[in-house]
Amino acid sequence: GENVEQHPSTLSVQEGDSAVIKCTYSDSASNYFPWYKQELGKRPQLIIDIRSNVGEKKDQRIAVTLNKTAKHFSLHITETQPEDSAVYFCAASMGFQKLVFGTGTRLLVSP
Amino acid sequence: DAGITQSPRHKVTETGTPVTLRCHQTENHRYMYWYRQDPGHGLRLIHYSYGVKDTDKGEVSDGYSVSRSKTEDFLLTLESATSSQTSVYFCAISESKPAAYGYTFGSGTRLTVV
Numbered sequence: 001g002e003n004v005e006q007h008p009s010t011l012s013v014q015e016g017d018s019a020v021i022k023c024t025y026s027d028s029a030s031n032y033f034p035w036y037k038q039e040l041g042k043r044p045q046l047i048i049d050i051r052s053n054v055g056e057k058k059d060q061r062i063a064v065t066l067n068k069t070a071k072h073f074s075l076h077i078t079e080t081q082p083e084d085s086a087v088y089f090c091a092a093s094m095g096f097q098k099l100v101f102g103t104g105t106r107l108l109v110s111p
Numbered sequence: 112d113a114g115i116t117q118s119p120r121h122k123v124t125e126t127g128t129p130v131t132l133r134c135h136q137t138e139n140h141r142y143m144y145w146y147r148q149d150p151g152h153g154l155r156l157i158h159y160s161y162g163v164k165d166t167d168k169g170e171v172s173d174g175y176s177v178s179r180s181k182t183e184d185f186l187l188t189l190e191s192a193t194s195s196q197t198s199v200y201f202c203a204i205s206e207s208k209p210a211a212y213g214y215t216f217g218s219g220t221r222l223t224v225v
Contacts, residue, residue, distance in 0.1 A: 001170065006153070034213040043201065043216040044154070089153060091213075097142065097161055098169075099214065103153040 002027040002094040006102025013080050014110055021105045023090035024072040032093040033066060033073045038104075039086045047088075048075070080109045114138040117202050117217040124224055130189040132220050134202030136182075142205040143185040144214065145169075145177065147198040154201065160185055192224045 003026040013019050025033075034049035050057045050064045050073065057064050061080075066073040077084055087106050091099040114137045124130050134143060145157040146169075156169030158177040166177050174196060176188045189196055199221050203214035 009151075032213075036216075043218050045216070046213050049213055098144075098156060098159060100156075101146075101154040103151060 002030065002092060002100040004090060004092050004100050004102045006090050006105060008105060009103065010106045010108070012108045012110065015080060015082060017080055019077045019080050019084070019107055019109075021075045021088055021090070021107070022072060023074070023092075023102050024070075025092040025100075026071070027092065027094060028071065030092040030094065032099075033064070034091050034099065035064060035075050036089045036091065036101075037086045038089065044089060077107075080107075082109050082111055085109045115202065115204050115215055115217045117200075117220050119220060120218065121221045122223070124192050124222070126193060126224055127191050130192050130222065132187045132200055132202075132222070134185045134187070134204075134217055136185075136204050138204060138206070138215075139182060140204040140206045141182075142207070143179065144203040144205075145175075145185070145187045146201045146203065147171065148201060148219075149198050157187065157200075189222075192222075194224050196222065197224045198222060 006023045031052035036044035037047045038044040048064050050066050061078045063076045087104045089104050090102040094100050116135050118133045144159040146154040148154050155171045157175050160166045160179040178186045199219050201219045202217040205214050
């Protein structure tokens with residue numbers, strides 16, 4: 001079945017620095033790659049997604065890149081702020097009905 | 112809020128007892144999912160439904176069963192709870208083609224099996 005690996009498991013940055021989280025997937029048929037942010041005690045919420053026909057997508061300070069050949073995709077957060085502190089999950093589509101999630105990255109942004 | 116609610120929000124139960132968690136949606140979405148979240152494992156799929164009475168297993172389905180008799184409700188049952196099923200359980204919904212539009216998650220149920 002589909003497997004998604006996510007790194008690093010924890011990431012500490014200073015406010016204003018950039019943060020990068022990387023994921024790799026195993027199923028070459030995967031064509032949808034969302035990212036979710038989960039604040040402590042809250043539900044995961046979709047922050048950005050990318051489809052396989054696009055190489056990069058940006059939304060203000062957040063961007064996602066996709067390399068289909070290498071089967072990896074990354075989340076980039078620029079000018080990090082303390083409110084960016086959370087757990088981030090990547091996911092990849094499996095068939096057309098399911099998402100498979102990575103194990104999560106705990107991002108800590110220090111003032 | 113988000114049209115999806117889970118109940119109960121918290122539950123403590125004893126080993127060996129049956130437990131049912133409920134997911135209710137008001138969005139009339141076709142797809143519903145149950146995931147469990149554990150440290151170091153992320154979100155793992157237990158079961159999912161692609162329509163009324165249509166369900167399928169996920170990667171960690173042993174010890175769990177589901178039912179969906181109405182579009183709006185998806186029930187997760189732990190037949191005989193074990194300590195390894197202590198976890199946070201999230202329900203998720205998707206309108207159609209979840210592999211193209213992602214999920215909306217419920218607020219979660221924290222289950223402790225003692």
